[in-house]
Amino acid sequence: MKQLQESRGAVVEFSGVCKSFGDVEVLGNFTLSVGAGEFLTLLGPSGSGKTTALNMLAGFLNPSAGEISIAGVPVTATPIEKRNIGMVFQSYSLFPHMNVEQNVGFPLKMRGADSQVTQERVAAALDLVGLGGFLERMPNQLSGGQRQRVAFARAIVFEPKVLLMDEPLGALDLKLRERMQLEIKHYQQQIGCTVIYVTHDQGEALTLSDRIAIMDQGQIVQIGHPQQIYDHPKSRFAAEFIGETN
Ligand code: ADP
Numbered sequence: 001m002k003q004l005q006e007s008r009g010a011v012v013e014f015s016g017v018c019k020s021f022g023d024v025e026v027l028g029n030f031t032l033s034v035g036a037g038e039f040l041t042l043l044g045p046s047g048s049g050k051t052t053a054l055n056m057l058a059g060f061l062n063p064s065a066g067e068i069s070i071a072g073v074p075v076t077a078t079p080i081e082k083r084n085i086g087m088v089f090q091s092y093s094l095f096p097h098m099n100v101e102q103n104v105g106f107p108l109k110m111r112g113a114d115s116q117v118t119q120e121r122v123a124a125a126l127d128l129v130g131l132g133g134f135l136e137r138m139p140n141q142l143s144g145g146q147r148q149r150v151a152f153a154r155a156i157v158f159e160p161k162v163l164l165m166d167e168p169l170g171a172l173d174l175k176l177r178e179r180m181q182l183e184i185k186h187y188q189q190q191i192g193c194t195v196i197y198v199t200h201d202q203g204e205a206l207t208l209s210d211r212i213a214i215m216d217q218g219q220i221v222q223i224g225h226p227q228q229i230y231d232h233p234k235s236r237f238a239a240e241f242i243g244e245t246n
Contacts, residue, residue, distance in 0.1 A: 009035050009036065010033040010034060010035055010036075010072075011034055011035065011036050011038075011070065011071055011161060011162060011194045012032070012033070012034040012057065012068075012069070012070055012162055012194065012196065013032070013033050013034075013067075013068065013069045013072075014030050014031055014032045014033075014053065014056075014057075014066065014067075014068050015031055015066055015067045015068075015069075016029050016030075016031055016065065016066035016067070017029075017030040017031070017053075017056065017063045017065070017066035017067070017068060018030070018063065018064045018065040018066055019049075019052055019056060019061065019063055019064050019218075020064045025064075025218060026049050026052050026218050027049045027052055027053060027218040027219075028218050028219060029066075029219070030049070030053060030066070030218070030219070030220065031066075031220075032053075032213060032220060032223075034162075034194055034196060035194070036194055037192045037193070037194055038194055038195070038210050038211065039185070039188055039194075039195045039197065039208055039209050039210045039211075040194075040195065040196050040197070040209065040210065040211050040212075040213065041196075041197045041198070041199060041204075041205040041208060041209040041211070041212045041213070042054075042196065042197070042198045042199075042213050042215055043199060043200065043201075043202065043205040043212050043213065043214050043215065043241060043242075044200065044214060044215030044216055044241065045200055045216070045241070046200060048215040048216055048217060048218065049215060049217070049218040049219075050166075050198040050215055051166055051198060052218075054164050054166055054196065054198055056068055056075075057070075057075065057085065057162075057164065057196070058080070058083070058085055058087060058164060059075060059078075059079075059080035059083055059085075060080075062076065070083060070084070070085075070161060070162060071161060081110070081111075084158075084160050084161045084162070085160050085161070085162045085163070085164060086107075086154075086155035086156050086158070086160035086162070086163045086164070086193075087155055087163070087164045087165075087166075088148070088151050088152050088155045088163070088164070088165045088166075088168045089165075089166045089167070089168065090166065090167040090168060090169075090170040090171050093139070093147075093151075094139040094147060094150055094151060094154070095139070096138075096139050096140065098138075098139075099135065099136050099137060099138055100126070100131065100134045100135055100136070100137045100138075100139075100142075100150050101122055101126075101135040101136070103139070103150060103154055104122045104125055104126060104150060104153045104154045104157050105118045105119075105121075105122045105157070106154065107154060107157055107158045108121060108122070108157060108158055111158060113158075121157050121158075122135075122153075122157060125153035125154075125156055125157040126150075126153050128153065128156075128187055128190060128191070129149035129150070129152055129153045129183075129187065130149065131146060131149055131150060131153070134146070134150075144171060144172050144176065145172060145176050145179070145180060148168060148169065148172065148180065149183070151168070152168075152184070152187060156187070156191060156193065159191075159193075160193065161193070161194065162193065162194045162195075162196065163188075163193050163194065163195045163196075164195075164196050164197075164198075165184075165195060165196070165197045165198065166198040167198055167199055167200075168180075168184070168197075169181065169184075169204065170199075177204070181204055181207050181208055182207075184208065185207070185208050197209070202241060202242050205226065205242075206226045206230065206242070209226055210225070211223060211224060211225055211226075212224065212225075212226055212229055212242075214229065214237075214238050214241050214242070216237055221234070221235060221237060221238055222234045222235070222238045229242050230242050
């Protein structure tokens with residue numbers, strides 16, 4: 001009963017999730033609850049299990065143990081295409097042979113939306129990212145930042161419950177990265193969707209997040225509001241990861 005009550009506000013829940021590849025356990029007893037409209041960042045060094053956690057939520061991998069649910073429904077009971085998750089990955093590139101309108105409309109087409117609804121939603125998503133006039137452009141005619149904006153529009157066009165972002169700014173130069181961080185936060189606040197964001201960049205995590213979960217070797221070693229973690233890191237590892245060594 002208590003568990004049910006706690007789950008009510010959560011959109012995404014990982015309960016005691018473990019994942020092994022062969023004999024190697026890369027996530028152990030991973031437990032995390034993400035609330036509606038929350039921007040939660042998984043922050044940790046390369047190899048700490050961040051992408052594995054996202055891949056299980058998205059349905060690309062199955063947990064070895066434990067349960068993952070979205071809005072209270074176990075994800076393993078939901079086919080991948082019905083999980084209602086948008087994704088933006090560093091390498092999640094646009095379809096090169098489709099123009100911007102076709103790229104952004106693709107998830108709607110896959111869901112059988114009619115052409116008028118598709119047209120309206122594509123226009124709204126592109127307006128949100130400031131690319132309303134780019135319908136006819138091909139991906140190779142866009143800058144890196146514009147491509148990620150289109151990828152973002154494509155990820156949110158079907159109004160997903162949850163948006164997963166795995167190092168989405170990793171391929172961009174520092175200046176553009178900083179600008180895009182502010183944009184991402186602005187878009188998320190506009191549409192109010194729940195975001196799970198993966199990065200190894202402390203500054204990015206501090207700028208964007210409502211809460212940060214610091215990961216080390218497949219475990220969450222500290223979770224909290226950015227300022228709280230910054231002011232009170234629980235361990236030297238957390239302190240180093242949040243940019244302070246006291
Ligand atoms: P992060 O996203 O934090 O960099 P990952 O989740 O990608 O970490 O990887 C966590 C660990 O799991 C790493 O040691 C990685 O080598 C291992 N791993 C990831 N995917 C596989 C796989 N398909 N087979 C074997 N090992 C994997």
